[in-house]
Amino acid sequence: MNTALTRMLAIEYPIIMAPMFLVSNTNMVIEALKSGITAAIPALNFKTDAELRQAIESIQKETQKPFGINLIVNKSNPGYQQQLKTLIELNVAFVITSLGNPKEVIEKCHKQGIKVFCDVVDLDYAQKVEALGADALIAVNNKAGGHPGKLDSATLINLLKTNCKLPVISAGGVATAGEVAITLQCGADGLSIGTVFIASNECRVSDEYKQAVLTYGAADIVSTDKMSGSPLHVIKTPYVEAIGTKANVLERLLNRHKWLKKQVKKIIFKRGMRTMEKAAFSATYRNVWVAGPSIENIKSIRPVSAIVADLVQNIN
Numbered sequence: 670m671n672t673a674l675t676r677m678l679a680i681e682y683p684i685i686m687a688p689m690f691l692v693s694n695t696n697m698v699i700e701a702l703k704s705g706i707t708a709a710i711p712a713l714n715f716k717t718d719a720e721l722r723q724a725i726e727s728i729q730k731e732t733q734k735p736f737g738i739n740l741i742v743n744k745s746n747p748g749y750q751q752q753l754k755t756l757i758e759l760n761v762a763f764v765i766t767s768l769g770n771p772k773e774v775i776e777k778c779h780k781q782g783i784k785v786f787c788d789v790v791d792l793d794y795a796q797k798v799e800a801l802g803a804d805a806l807i808a809v810n811n812k813a814g815g816h817p818g819k820l821d822s823a824t825l826i827n828l829l830k831t832n833c834k835l836p837v838i839s840a841g842g843v844a845t846a847g848e849v850a851i852t853l854q855c856g857a858d859g860l861s862i863g864t865v866f867i868a869s870n871e872c873r874v875s876d877e878y879k880q881a882v883l884t885y886g887a888a889d890i891v892s893t894d895k896m897s898g899s900p901l902h903v904i905k906t907p908y909v910e911a912i913g914t915k916a917n918v919l920e921r922l923l924n925r926h927k928w929l930k931k932q933v934k935k936i937i938f939k940r941g942m943r944t945m946e947k948a949a950f951s952a953t954y955r956n957v958w959v960a961g962p963s964i965e966n967i968k969s970i971r972p973v974s975a976i977v978a979d980l981v982q983n984i985n
């Protein structure tokens with residue numbers, strides 16, 4: 670299939686294995702690339718620059734195919750400058766920016782011929798990143814795992830295709846070949862797909878997390894303010910139900926003041942990251958598992974290659 674995304678990256682199918690904090694790893698990326706799609710991995714999944722460097726180099730050793738790194742561009746990511754330097758030096762094919770202003774990333778990456786795709790949830794922000802020179806929009810809709818957008822897939826694609834010139838890559842709610850086809854029919858130039866790959870053999874999260882993706886359904890996905898300071902789609906486990914999904918009274922009070930709000934957000938973010946890291950890899954009763962409503966259609970754990978073959982079966 671030929672779309673703006675397949676042409677830009679010279680890939681077979683217009684799909685990105687989406688970057689997933691804690692979940693993505695180099696083996697998943699390598700398998701995705703070998704299966705004809707592309708993939709991105711969050712820089713934040715590596716604790717040190719040496720680890721990030723090693724990860725990029727290990728993928729490049731296995732395959733020449735293009736892949737990307739996801740960068741959090743705002744102050745919640747103290748490693749941002751070094752991560753940017755490293756991915757430019759190692760010449761990855763593209764960067765996906767989330768949160769914050771991507772101006773510097775776009776300027777520096779373009780000098781090296783690296784493409785920059787920006788997460789957007791509305792037209793206003795899409796037009797801003799288009800003016801800054803982004804190469805594509807990742808249109809994050811209200812069914813996305815992780816931090817969801819507000820608009821449904823078709824509405825967001827249509828809004829962006831009508832008002833922007835950039836390729837639109839739809840993110841959210843897709844786990845089947847039928848949904849891939851519908852999204853492309855809506856006018857998307859590609860898809861960024863995350864949740865379904867949690868249930869892959871190559872993914873190293875705990876068996877409990879993978880089983881939860883198989884056994885819970887769309888109705889069990891809730892949006893919580895308690896993990897990162899912004900609404901986050903997680904599975905409603907007994908623990909999530911017990912702690913509730915809304916900021917508590919003290920946090921709400923502190924949120925009324927601009928400076929305090931920032932500090933509270935930082936604390937929530939740090940605490941949430943720790944909780945999610947433990948829950949992703951070990952047995953704990955504090956189960957906070959990030960996923961989107963596309964878990965509804967995920968029924969088995971398969972190799973990445975089988976998941977991709979399934980997703981692209983209607984694409985030719």
Ligand SMILES: Cc1cc2nc3c(=O)[nH]c(=O)nc-3n(C[C@H](O)[C@H](O)[C@H](O)COP(=O)(O)O)c2cc1C
Nearest residue numbers: 687689690767813814815840841842862863864961
């Ligand atoms: C477990 C998980 C972790 C995620 N972590 C990140 C992240 O670190 N950075 C990011 O930009 N998006 C992140 N996302 C969002 C994905 O990149 C993508 O937009 C989303 O998975 C698409 O929706 P889907 O899960 O319904 O396929 C995450 C999603 C999931 C499910």
